Amino acid sequence: MHNYDPASFHTAIEGKLKRKHRTTLEEATDKEIYYSIASIIQDLVMPKWFETNQEIQQNKSKQVYYISMEFLIGRLIESNLQNCGLLDICNQTLLDLGRRPERIYEQEHDAALGNGGLGRLAACFLDSIASLGYAGHGSGIRYRYGLFEQRIIHGNQVELPDYWLKEEYPWETRKPDEAVEIRFGGTVHEHKRRDGSLEISYENTDSVMAVPYDVPVLGYHNEVVNTLRLWSAELSPAENKGLSASDQQYYHHLDHIHSIEQISGFLYPDDSTFEGKELRLKQQYFLVSATIKNIIANFRRNHDLPLSMMPEYTVIQINDTHPSLAVPELMRILMDEEGYGWEKAWQITTNLLAYTNHTTLSEALEKWPVSMIQNLLPRLYMIIHEINERFCEQIYTTHPELRDKIHELAIISYEQIHMAHLAIVGSFSVNGVAKIHTEILKNKEMKNFYTLYPKKFNNKTNGITHRRWLQQVNPCLASKITDVIGPRWVHEPHKLMNLLRYTNDAPFLETMKDCKQHSKHLLAKYVYEQQGVKLNTDSIFDVQIKRLHEYKRQLMNVFHIIYLYNELKDNPNMDITPRTFIFAAKAAPSYHLAKEVIKLIHHVASVVNNDPDIKDKLKVVFLENYNVSLAEKIIPAAEVSEQISTASKEASGTGNMKMMMNGAITCGTLDGANIEIRDFVGDDNIFIFGLTAEQVLDYYAHGGYDAKSIYHADVRVKRVLDQLNGGVFGSQEIEFKDLFYNIMYHNDPFFVLKDFGPYVETHEMIDRAYRDQNHWQRMAATNIAHSGKFSSDRTIMEYVSDIWKL
Numbered sequence: 160m161h162n163y164d165p166a167s168f169h170t171a172i173e174g175k176l177k178r179k180h181r182t183t184l185e186e187a188t189d190k191e192i193y194y195s196i197a198s199i200i201q202d203l204v205m206p207k208w209f210e211t212n213q214e215i216q217q218n219k220s221k222q223v224y225y226i227s228m229e230f231l232i233g234r235l236i237e238s239n240l241q242n243c244g245l246l247d248i249c250n251q252t253l254l255d256l257g258r259r260p261e262r263i264y265e266q267e268h269d270a271a272l273g274n275g276g277l278g279r280l281a282a283c284f285l286d287s288i289a290s291l292g293y294a295g296h297g298s299g300i301r302y303r304y305g306l307f308e309q310r311i312i313h314g315n316q317v318e319l320p321d322y323w324l325k326e327e328y329p330w331e332t333r334k335p336d337e338a339v340e341i342r343f344g345g346t347v348h349e350h351k352r353r354d355g356s357l358e359i360s361y362e363n364t365d366s367v368m369a370v371p372y373d374v375p376v377l378g379y380h381n382e383v384v385n386t387l388r389l390w391s392a393e394l395s396p397a398e399n400k401g402l403s404a405s406d407q408q409y410y411h412h413l414d415h416i417h418s419i420e421q422i423s424g425f426l427y428p429d430d431s432t433f434e435g436k437e438l439r440l441k442q443q444y445f446l447v448s449a450t451i452k453n454i455i456a457n458f459r460r461n462h463d464l465p466l467s468m469m470p471e472y473t474v475i476q477i478n479d480t481h482p483s484l485a486v487p488e489l490m491r492i493l494m495d496e497e498g499y500g501w502e503k504a505w506q507i508t509t510n511l512l513a514y515t516n517h518t519t520l521s522e523a524l525e526k527w528p529v530s531m532i533q534n535l536l537p538r539l540y541m542i543i544h545e546i547n548e549r550f551c552e553q554i555y556t557t558h559p560e561l562r563d564k565i566h567e568l569a570i571i572s573y574e575q576i577h578m579a580h581l582a583i584v585g586s587f588s589v590n591g592v593a594k595i596h597t598e599i600l601k602n603k604e605m606k607n608f609y610t611l612y613p614k615k616f617n618n619k620t621n622g623i624t625h626r627r628w629l630q631q632v633n634p635c636l637a638s639k640i641t642d643v644i645g646p647r648w649v650h651e652p653h654k655l656m657n658l659l660r661y662t663n664d665a666p667f668l669e670t671m672k673d674c675k676q677h678s679k680h681l682l683a684k685y686v687y688e689q690q691g692v693k694l695n696t697d698s699i700f701d702v703q704i705k706r707l708h709e710y711k712r713q714l715m716n717v718f719h720i721i722y723l724y725n726e727l728k729d730n731p732n733m734d735i736t737p738r739t740f741i742f743a744a745k746a747a748p749s750y751h752l753a754k755e756v757i758k759l760i761h762h763v764a765s766v767v768n769n770d771p772d773i774k775d776k777l778k779v780v781f782l783e784n785y786n787v788s789l790a791e792k793i794i795p796a797a798e799v800s801e802q803i804s805t806a807s808k809e810a811s812g813t814g815n816m817k818m819m820m821n822g823a824i825t826c827g828t829l830d831g832a833n834i835e836i837r838d839f840v841g842d843d844n845i846f847i848f849g850l851t852a853e854q855v856l857d858y859y860a861h862g863g864y865d866a867k868s869i870y871h872a873d874v875r876v877k878r879v880l881d882q883l884n885g886g887v888f889g890s891q892e893i894e895f896k897d898l899f900y901n902i903m904y905h906n907d908p909f910f911v912l913k914d915f916g917p918y919v920e921t922h923e924m925i926d927r928a929y930r931d932q933n934h935w936q937r938m939a940a941t942n943i944a945h946s947g948k949f950s951s952d953r954t955i956m957e958y959v960s961d962i963w964k965l
């Protein structure tokens with residue numbers, strides 16, 4: 160893609176600094192150098208971007224559109240440099256200039272247009288689609304404020320707005336000519352034509368312009384540049400009235416502009432929960448309507464064919480139910496604007512859409528009040544109503560055995576619209592994101608839908624891009640791997656399996672350990688700079704980084720730390736392998752119990768880290784503002800990967816895959832993709848404990864669990880809980896009463912006490928296993944070898960062959 164060498168790259172930066180910033184290499188700030196490098200990349204990318212689009216048009220190849228309310232892309236500078244083959248040259252040039260590359264790269268604001276795993280998955284998928292050379296585009300919202308920035312003040316989470324567009328974002332290109340109009344509200348009129356068909360018109364709608372901003376998505380060393388199109392809400396020019404400041408209306412008009420711009424104003428910070436806020440519904444319709452109009456326009460530009468042919472050339476994947484208004488919106492456009500009848504429109508719609516389910520947590524399932532959709536989207540409501548009528552009628556006639564289940568299957572029931580039901584009925588494919596998750600969908604959560612549509616259901620176990628999560632974040636390890644098995648694994652990640660030949664190779668295991676130590680030192684340095692805590696780099700780095708959620712059970716991890724602390728206080732000479740517990744997690748701002756856990760981690764850290772009896776044996780650190788860039792710092796240094804969700808709750812997890820790929824050993828429950836990790840690496844290379852999904856679901860269905868009896872029977876548990884309740888951690892006795900009450904009086908809904916004993920024993924095994932470093936490194940190498948199967952390249956190839964048929 161380029162023909163730079165360090166000398167010409169140096170000259171190029173110099174030229175950019177001069178022309179764009181009126182400065183020199185010596186005088187330039189890190190930020191100016193960052194912008195210069197980004198601009199050099201954009202110059203290389205633009206023609207390739209154009210050519211990729213030309214090629215798609217000429218080949219008329221089938222395209223996939225991935226619609227997602229979230230794209231957690233993080234920084235792009237390094238991955239863009241890497242994908243166009245410039246990373247080494249750029250690093251060398253910067254070092255020659257006496258600049259630290261990481262200082263330059265961190266000038267880019269981490270783009271956090273997502274909450275967690277779901278949004279990061281979308282970002283990894285775009286990387287894999289482009290790197291495998293497929294024509295696939297992301298479509299999302301250009302939120303002016305991304306996920307909040309987390310600060311910790313006296314142990315409490317405080318949220319600050321993330322105004323990531325404060326400075327120019329060098330990767331985006333505004334495309335005003337491709338803006339589309341989105342209409343909300345109003346009234347619907349039906350006129351019967353002479354032939355009996357209906358003509359639909361709308362009156363008094365509110366118009367909003369959706370203006371696209373395109374971000375290039377570079378394939379790895381293949382000259383492919385796909386597009387992530389992010390939509391921004393603006394005032395429709397037709398509505399911009401010429402009013403003077405003295406006019407009463409003027410202030411109303413400003414309010415109106417503000418309310419329109421709010422549609423792409425901010426990302427809702429809830430992960431795995433549903434909040435029925437009207438603005439969120441507006442965002443969803445805004446994204447869906449803009450994307451579909453864009454897809455139809457692209458189809459018309461590329462083909463001289465009727466829209467009924469679209470499914471041959473286009474497929475739309477919706478990431479969770481958030482974009483499931485795509486079902487009625489497609490129907491609306493096909494019928495009201497394109498003149499298709501219901502049957503034909505339905506056939507086109509259901510052949511275009513494919514739906515990915517991400518959760519079975521009931522609190523996350525989207526259900527919008529009928530009245531809200533009626534008010535905001537009256538025509539869509541009519542269509543959803545009709546879809547529901549026809550669907551229920553179809554069950555009644557074709558599946559008499561399900562007649563008494565119709566109210567459970569219905570799209571509209573009890574004045575609510577069930578978006579998952581709408582998505583299943585309206586698409587040709589429904590996939591879960593890990594084997595166990597898909598099985599739970601088929602046999603429990605969506606059992607009746609599975610009876611109706613057995614062929615729609617399929618599994619696509621999630622993945623992560625190994626280019627970012629190994630090659631880029633851990634260059635030391637990546638180069639040692641290449642030294643022994645060659646570079647092919649970067650293109651074909653399953654080739655990492657060749658590492659199995661080196662699991663008994665002492666020199667290789669030694670170099671792996673050196674890399675791990677190097678990463679631990681870098682992380683320790685960061686922690687010291689951030690919070691003045693000195694980490695013992697000979698201790699086990701035990702890592703739990705993910706959104707803070709009760710089901711992910713950070714609380715169980717904390718209870719284990721308190722237990723170890725108690726043991727060491729009772730017996731200061733106890734023989735334990737030193738441990739550093741590392742946490743990072745954001746809690747949804749309204750999630751009280753999650754915020755309490757963050758506070759507890761800080762209180763426990765302050766007790767443990769400042770107790771002279773503990774010496775260097777235990778350390779607890781919480782790193783603030785977990786995001787992609789922080790994950791990139793922590794993951795290479797992880798040795799134990801905590802994946803301890805209540806079985807059946809974590810659909811897949813991807814943090815587990817990232818850490819495995821960097822040689823961490825998983826300590827986990829039989830949940831999500833942990834199960835497939837175990838199946839690949841074998842029981843000897845993973846630490847599995849706790850209730851199975853079946854047992855958990857059985858307890859939920861039939862009862863029989865009593866948290867208090869464990870409290871009374873297990874002295875370790877009793878002691879920890881009494882300390883929690885008695886003010887040992889915290890400034891007053893009532894400090895953590897809500898956490899205590901939730902376990903004791905709400906019967907420990909996530910089985911923390913039930914799994915506590917097995918968790919402690921598993922950690923004792925980890926403690927012993929780590930003492931045999933040769934054995935430990937062998938386990939690490941085995942994990943890395945098998946991690947190729949969790950590359951998102953594999954996931955995308957499965958989507959392509961089973962769903963998208965590109």
Ligand SMILES: *Cc1c(COP(=O)(O)O)cnc(C)c1O
Pocket residue numbers: 274275276279704705706785786787790811812813814815817
């Ligand atoms: C990978 C990733 C996640 C998902 O982590 P899980 O452990 O699978 O929940 C969340 N946030 C960020 C920033 C990530 O990189």
